[in-house]
Amino acid sequence: MGTQVERWRVVGFRGRGAYGTVYRAERVGYEEAGPVALKLALHPRDPRFEREVALLSRLRHPNVPALQAHGVWTLGGRLHPFLVMQWVEGTPLYDWSSARNPTSRQVTRLLAQLARAVEAVHAAGGVHRDVKGDNMLVRPGDGRAFLVDFGSSLTEGAAPLTLHSFPPGTVAYRSPEAWRFALSHRSPERYVSRPADDVFALGMTAYRLVTDEYPPAVDPRVDKGGLWQVKGPGPGPPLARNPRLEGRLSAIIARMLSVRPQARGTAGELAEELEHLGDEAGPEADQTLFQWETQPISRWSLEDSVKAYVLGHRPGRRPQEGTRAVELQDAAAQANAKRREAKDLSRANATTECVQRSVRFLVWPCLGMACLSGYLLLMLWKDWGKHELAKEPRSLQRDERNAETVDGGSAGLAEAVLTAPMAHSPIDRMRAGLGLDMPKRPFPGQLRPDGSGKCELRGQTAINGGCWLRVAEVEPPCEKAGYEWKGGCYYPVYDMPKIPTSSPP
Numbered sequence: 001m002g003t004q005v006e007r008w009r010v011v012g013f014r015g016r017g018a019y020g021t022v023y024r025a026e027r028v029g030y031e032e033a034g035p036v037a038l039k040l041a042l043h044p045r046d047p048r049f050e051r052e053v054a055l056l057s058r059l060r061h062p063n064v065p066a067l068q069a070h071g072v073w074t075l076g077g078r079l080h081p082f083l084v085m086q087w088v089e090g091t092p093l094y095d096w097s098s099a100r101n102p103t104s105r106q107v108t109r110l111l112a113q114l115a116r117a118v119e120a121v122h123a124a125g126g127v128h129r130d131v132k133g134d135n136m137l138v139r140p141g142d143g144r145a146f147l148v149d150f151g152s153s154l155t156e157g158a159a160p161l162t163l164h165s166f167p168p169g170t171v172a173y174r175s176p177e178a179w180r181f182a183l184s185h186r187s188p189e190r191y192v193s194r195p196a197d198d199v200f201a202l203g204m205t206a207y208r209l210v211t212d213e214y215p216p217a218v219d220p221r222v223d224k225g226g227l228w229q230v231k232g233p234g235p236g237p238p239l240a241r242n243p244r245l246e247g248r249l250s251a252i253i254a255r256m257l258s259v260r261p262q263a264r265g266t267a268g269e270l271a272e273e274l275e276h277l278g279d280e281a282g283p284e285a286d287q288t289l290f291q292w293e294t295q296p297i298s299r300w301s302l303e304d305s306v307k308a309y310v311l312g313h314r315p316g317r318r319p320q321e322g323t324r325a326v327e328l329q330d331a332a333a334q335a336n337a338k339r340r341e342a343k344d345l346s347r348a349n350a351t352t353e354c355v356q357r358s359v360r361f362l363v364w365p366c367l368g369m370a371c372l373s374g375y376l377l378l379m380l381w382k383d384w385g386k387h388e389l390a391k392e393p394r395s396l397q398r399d400e401r402n403a404e405t406v407d408g409g410s411a412g413l414a415e416a417v418l419t420a421p422m423a424h425s426p427i428d429r430m431r432a433g434l435g436l437d438m439p440k441r442p443f444p445g446q447l448r449p450d451g452s453g454k455c456e457l458r459g460q461t462a463i464n465g466g467c468w469l470r471v472a473e474v475e476p477p478c479e480k481a482g483y484e485w486k487g488g489c490y491y492p493v494y495d496m497p498k499i500p501t502s503s504p505p
Contacts, residue, residue, distance in 0.1 A: 004028065005073045005082060008038050019048055019151050024087065035087040036068060041080045049081035052150045056083070058124040063117035063146055088146050090137030097209055098311055099326045101292070101318040104210075104246035105278055105285040110138065110145045111206055112274035117147035118202060119267035122195045125156040129193050130169050131201035133208060140330050141337035154193060167193050173201035176218055176228040176259050183220060196261035199270065203256025210249070210289055211241045212315040215257065222487060234259050242316065246285045248277050293317040302459070306471055306491045310482065438485045442466030447493045460493055467493045 003010045005025070012024035014037065025038040041049050049070070056067040069084040091099070093110075114136060121128050128135075130152040137146045152168035167178075167190070174197075181191040207215050215235035218228050226232045234257055239250035252273055258264045265273075277285075293314065297305070300314065308314050442448060442465045449455050449462035460467045468483075468490040482489040 005038060005040065006071055007069075008036065008084060010038065011035070016042075017149065017151060019043065019046060025084070037065065037085045037087045039083045039085065040073065041082065044078035044080055046081055048151050049083065051153060051155060052083060054155050055121070055124060055126040055150055055153050056085070058126075059120055061117055061120040063113045063144065064120060065146055065148060088137050088139060088148070089141075090139040090144075090146060093133040093136040093138060093145070093205070093209065095312075096138040098313060098318075099323065100330075101288040101290050101323050103286050103288055104244075104249050105281055106143075107206075107210060107289070108246070108249050108274050108281070108285070109143070109278040111202070111209075112271050112278055113145040114147055114205075115202060115267045115271035115274060117145075118195075118198050119271055121147070121153070122198070122267055126150075127154050127193045127195060128152070128198050128201075129154055129167055130173075131198050131205065132170050132173050133205050136205070141333040143334075167191055169193075169201075171219075172214055172217070173204045174218060175200040175261070176230075176232075177261060179218055179220055179228070180230075194261070195267065196264055199256055199264045199267055200261075202267070202270075203253055203264070206253045206256065207235070207238050210245050210253065211238050212290070212311060213241065228259055230259065232259050242289060244287055244289050244291075246277075246281055248281070249274075249285075252277070288318075290316050290318045292320040302469065303471055306469060309491070438463060438483050438490070439466075440464055443492055443494075445494050455493070457493075461490065463490065469493050 001010055001012065007027055008025040009028050010023045010025050012035075014022040014024055016022070020039045020041050023038045023040065024035050026035055027033060053067065053070045056064075060066070065086040065088055067083065067085055071082060072079045073082050074080075090096075097107075118128065118131060128147065128150065130149065131147070135147065135149040137148055138144070139146070154167070178191050178193070178197060185191075204214065207213075215238075216225070216227055217223065220228065223229070223232075227235055234254065237250040237254040239245050239247060252270065256264050256270065264270075300308065304314050313319060447455065447460075447467040448465060449467060453462055455462050455467035457467075460469055462468075463485060468485075470488045470490050471482075472488075482491055484490075
């Protein structure tokens, strides 16, 4: 930490994706303005960043982090694009849900915000192409939802960057029409993502949010029942899996997952329906979506234990004590946000009243003129600041011929930041398994098969020298600790200490 990227100093790590790393940063000399999100390309001259800038520069929406600047940073003679965006102090959507027991009304209002964000992307001539819970943040102070990570986005008329039939994205969220195209065409033919693909992915996100599970896999190779075929019925409403869900919300989610793209509706239409439902739904929408956990861990099945490791709890359950504590934290954050809002409003009203009195009555001329002058200076300063911010992104796009000089000390620190290992412990490495191939050797501490090549416990499978457990209900993409193998999700089995068979007194 402490590395300076142009005018911003890195002060913390946020996350890392396939193409870029996001840091918490501050503008040097303007630290009191608060943090920003600095996204730095992992690969030199990555053209994806140009696409991201092209789309974000057209977006001005309360549910999309604002682009503040962009440029190119030189590291070891290589040019790495970067973006500077509004910092969002939020929690990924699925993690937000796992730590709480939300109601249908709460989920409805979050989905309405996210649908509005998707609508704004489409109105700007773009397609997000990676709509999913991991790319959505919820801010606890005011419950605002944000759609983030536009690295896979596509703007109208942009040239393709990959050679695959499938566009970038996450397997579980791909639409039926995208799957059909990819399996019936070969390179160089490519599927062109459309707004309906984003709507389908939003429906997948919503289904997962209200049931703790994905619907049956869309991949035609494993769709034995033909749910997702052209004339198939689709997965059915999520109400069938979670009877605590409000019925109209279930119907909206089922509509987003329609097999026929034209039946899904636009993001704007869905947002309007969700907003209306959030305001007009009856008391049944205020029932929590999930049951409270009543069984001690010692009574959980092995399969439930594996799922709980992935989710943080058993599917369809929430730990009451921990959830209540988080809800109290949310209430405190909301109260603080309201106090700050009231304070800002009071300060603005006081300034306006001061100016009005000075101009109208000319009482105490010196004080009145001082107040009025201060107000005018404030307006001029704000106007100048907007002008400077508007100029800044262009000024940061340096000519590559003049960007070869770099401060050696800064480069050394940056190299350490960029190449720092992302996981150190076996559990960290195990959690980092999303989307990876099955490891070639077992993890440290993982159970091994015996001399005959069999694992000790029934139900476990020996793969590459380690013991693994397949969870039949979990289908690819395998979340967090899961690894995909032969069309299933497998989880490493560790030699863990025995759990007491009795609850504490």
